[in-house]
Every structure is written in C-alpha cells, then in structure tokens.
Amino acid sequence: MLNINLIAERRARKLREMISLRWSIIGLALLMLLMLGLNITMWFDLRSNRNDLKVQSNLLVELQSEYAVLQKINQEISEMGPIVNLLDEVRISEQTWMIILADISLVIPHNASIENITTLGGKDGIKLRFSGEALDQDTVGAFMETFSQQTLWADPADLGQISASRIKAEGQRVRFDFSVPVRGMLGGEL
Numbered sequence: 613m614l615n616i617n618l619i620a621e622r623r624a625r626k627l628r629e630m631i632s633l634r635w636s637i638i639g640l641a642l643l644m645l646l647m648l649g650l651n652i653t654m655w656f657d658l659r660s661n662r663n664d665l666k667v668q669s670n671l672l673v674e675l676q677s678e679y680a681v682l683q684k685i686n687q688e689i690s691e692m693g694p695i696v697n698l699l700d701e702v703r704i705s706e707q708t709w710m711i712i713l714a715d716i717s718l719v720i721p722h723n724a725s726i727e728n729i730t731t732l733g734g735k736d737g738i739k740l741r742f743s744g745e746a747l748d749q750d751t752v753g754a755f756m757e758t759f760s761q762q763t764l765w766a767d768p769a770d771l772g773q774i775s776a777s778r779i780k781a782e783g784q785r786v787r788f789d790f791s792v793p794v795r796g797m798l799g800g801e802l
Contacts, residue, residue, distance in 0.1 A: 712740070712765055712794070719758040723747035724788075732791065743789040752788040765794050 720726060724746035732739045746752045 708765075715763040715765065719755065719762050721746070721751050721755050721758075723751045724755055736793075738794045739791045740794060741789070741791045743787070745785050745787055747785065749786055752786060752790075755788075756790060759792055 716726070716729075724744060726742055726744040728741075728743045730741040730743075732741055746755065
C-alpha cells in the first residue's frame, strides 16, 4: 500500500526538525545571554572586590600607623611605670610626712634652726638626718631629748650620735648633725 500522505509526513518531519532547530537556537541564544550576564556580573563583582581591596588596604595602612602610635604609648607607659609607682608611694606617704614635719616644728627649740633634713633608707628602716645650728650644745641635747619624748615616730632607743662643732665667726653658735630613726617605717613607705 502506498502511503499518500508521504508529503504530509515529510512536511510534519520537517516541521518537527524546524521546531527542534528553533528551540535549539533559542536555547543556545538563552545560554549565550546567560553566559554574557554571568560575565558582566563577574566583571562588576571583580571591580567591586578591587575597590573593597583598595579601601581595606588604605584602612590597614591607617591602622598600622595607629598601632605604631599605640605601641609607642604602651612603651612610654611601661617606661613610666616605676615613676608612677614612686609617685603613688609619695602620695600615700604624704600624710606621714605632714605628721613628721608638724612634730619637728613642735619640738625644735627657739635657739636652734634646722638647715637640712635628709632621709637615709636602709634595710633596718629609715633615718632622718638633721643638720643645722643652735646656740649651744645644751640646746642641741634638749632638742634630741624632746624627739624621744614628744614625737610618735622617732625611735627613742636609738637616737644616734650627735656631732657638734663651734662656728668661729659667730662666736657662741654650734653646728649640729644627728640622725633619728623613724619607728616602723621601711624605705618604700616614706
């Protein structure tokens, strides 16, 4: 039997091939558009990342300079630490010094003057060394006696030796020098 619809069948096959070819071309065009879109997106993303990298690099340079300044400040703080600790100890001992100076002003005789007070620190504690002038040696002795009786901080057991010498130009005046141990204080406390 002869197929009369051979032409129609060929037409239908060609039509199916044309539809397949169209869809293939459309698919290929869509694939090309998709790849073009992805490439454009990647280009913008790369450009954005480069800008971000520049910004972050600039920020890193700024932070490195700030970090260098911070390290310098930390180094200064560590160098100044002992001075700060000493000043803190001085601030704490200020009240003790006020008591000592008030006691000295109360016990010094009218005929004597103190020219120099020096602190001497050692492993047994602190001693205050007084040097000055007095009318005579009796005044210096009375001065040392009042230290042992009227001050709370002077250790009466060991007032030290007095050294006195006459000043020839002034006649009767005597130059004195003696040490007074401070009771219960070690070097850092005063």
